[in-house]
Amino acid sequence: MTIIQLEYLLAVANCGSFSQAAEHCFVTQPSLSMQIKSLEEELGVVLLDRSKKPVIPTEAGAAVLEQARETLKAYNYIREVVAELKGETAGKLRLGVIPTIAPYLLHKFIPTFVREYPKVELEISEMITSEIVEALKRDRIDAALVASGTCGEGIFEQELFNDRFYAYVSPENPLYERQNIRIEDIDLKDLVILSPGNCMRDQIIELCQARRSMPTHYSFESGSLDTLMRIVDCTSCLTIIPEMSIEYIPADHRDRLKTLAKGAMSRKIAVAVRRTYVKNSIIRVLTETILSCVEQSRS
Numbered sequence: 001m002t003i004i005q006l007e008y009l010l011a012v013a014n015c016g017s018f019s020q021a022a023e024h025c026f027v028t029q030p031s032l033s034m035q036i037k038s039l040e041e042e043l044g045v046v047l048l049d050r051s052k053k054p055v056i057p058t059e060a061g062a063a064v065l066e067q068a069r070e071t072l073k074a075y076n077y078i079r080e081v082v083a084e085l086k087g088e089t090a091g092k093l094r095l096g097v098i099p100t101i102a103p104y105l106l107h108k109f110i111p112t113f114v115r116e117y118p119k120v121e122l123e124i125s126e127m128i129t130s131e132i133v134e135a136l137k138r139d140r141i142d143a144a145l146v147a148s149g150t151c152g153e154g155i156f157e158q159e160l161f162n163d164r165f166y167a168y169v170s171p172e173n174p175l176y177e178r179q180n181i182r183i184e185d186i187d188l189k190d191l192v193i194l195s196p197g198n199c200m201r202d203q204i205i206e207l208c209q210a211r212r213s214m215p216t217h218y219s220f221e222s223g224s225l226d227t228l229m230r231i232v233d234c235t236s237c238l239t240i241i242p243e244m245s246i247e248y249i250p251a252d253h254r255d256r257l258k259t260l261a262k263g264a265m266s267r268k269i270a271v272a273v274r275r276t277y278v279k280n281s282i283i284r285v286l287t288e289t290i291l292s293c294v295e296q297s298r299s
Contacts, residue, residue, distance in 0.1 A: 003075055005039040006068040008032045009047060013065055014138040016054025023142075069139075076279070084281050090119035093282050096132040096144035097124060100200045100225055101269065104244040105145065109293040113286065120282055129199040136274050143283060145290075148268035150199040157270040160287060160295055161283045164266040165207070166244040167258040168229050172236035175258070183208055192228050192239045203267055204240050232256070242267065247297075 010034070011021035016069065022029040030037065040047050047061035057065055083090050097106060114122065125141065129150050135141040136155055144151075148159050169176045173190060194201040226248075228239040233253070243266075249257060271287055 001039060001042060003072070005035050006072055008035050009039060009061075010065060010068055010072065010139065012036065012048060012055055013057055013061070014140060016056070018055065030077075060215055063289055080279055085132050088119060089117050089281050091279060091282060092121040092123060093143065093279065093286065094141040095122045095125070095286075096127045096135055096141040098129055098132065098144075098146055098199065099126055100194070100198065100242060101145050101148075101244070102126045103226070104242075104248065105269075105290070105294075109290045112293060113289045116289070117282075117285055120285075125215050128197040130197060132272070136272065139274075140255075142273065142279060142287070144272045146270055146272050147199050147203065148270035150202075151272045155213065155274060157272045157290055158283075158287060159268045160271045160290060162266050163269050164206075165240050165260055166243065166246065167260055168232055168241050169238040169256050169258055170232045170236050171256065173238050173239065176256070179258060180261055181258045183265070187239065190237050192231055192235075194225070194228070194236045200242070200267070207240070207265060229253075244269075 008021065008025060008027075011024050012018055015021040015024055018029050018033055022032040025032060036048065043060075043064070045060040045064075049056050049058050049061075054289055067239050076077070079091070110122070110124075113120070118146060125135075127135065127141075127144075129146060132141070132144045132146060133151050133155065136151070137142060146157070148157050151157060165264050167175070167181050167186075175185065186208065191204075191208070193204050225239075225241055225245055229241065229249070231237060232239050233256075240260075246257065271290075273283060
């Protein structure tokens, strides 16, 4: 039994297919299949039910996988401890980022992070929150940048900074003449929001104390705040945007930006990891780099 065999077994269980697991592990499918078959022969049991689509663990496979996760966690922890003793910050970091953070934050810290920690291999994926939670639980990513309080049990969130909400209002909307808008004055039929699956949509609905099926003129599957703002520009609607997006609004459209009454109307940006995650030194320098870059951009 080898670490490689356990990693391949876990990859198939996570991906649900040998081909996707092989792609994930950067090996050929025959090589991956051979290693898992060899492990099964050594243990004398079938670990994966290959007749199912997606492939699922057998009863014996589920038991082995439970121990395999603990073994791989211990193995990675040994490497992490040794790296810290050597004063190194090294390894791969698979980072998920929600769409309402990615366009406004990644470019601020990635150049600095890559320059200062060249031994860390950074792999970034843009995902909605539900995909991030699933990916964290299935070990497809190591960490994520999310809105705090959205990941649920089994995931630890470290809050980084506050991101206030603002209204972006069409000049044709009755609220355009105001500089400070009360949530209760917003006509929900004029409010365009992100499509289902984006956690900021749920935050805005909760903010407006509206029912889940709140009426809107438009609905978008892209999850793009920029798209919402462009729709506002050519209609009489309004939308809610986070503070981190403000600097990218053209100067001649800044008059459409309005503060919201009550300073508590905001979200907190956080780094989320599994509670069993062991690459603590990488997460520490990641958070330090993000906070430093955000502080510089806001000063």
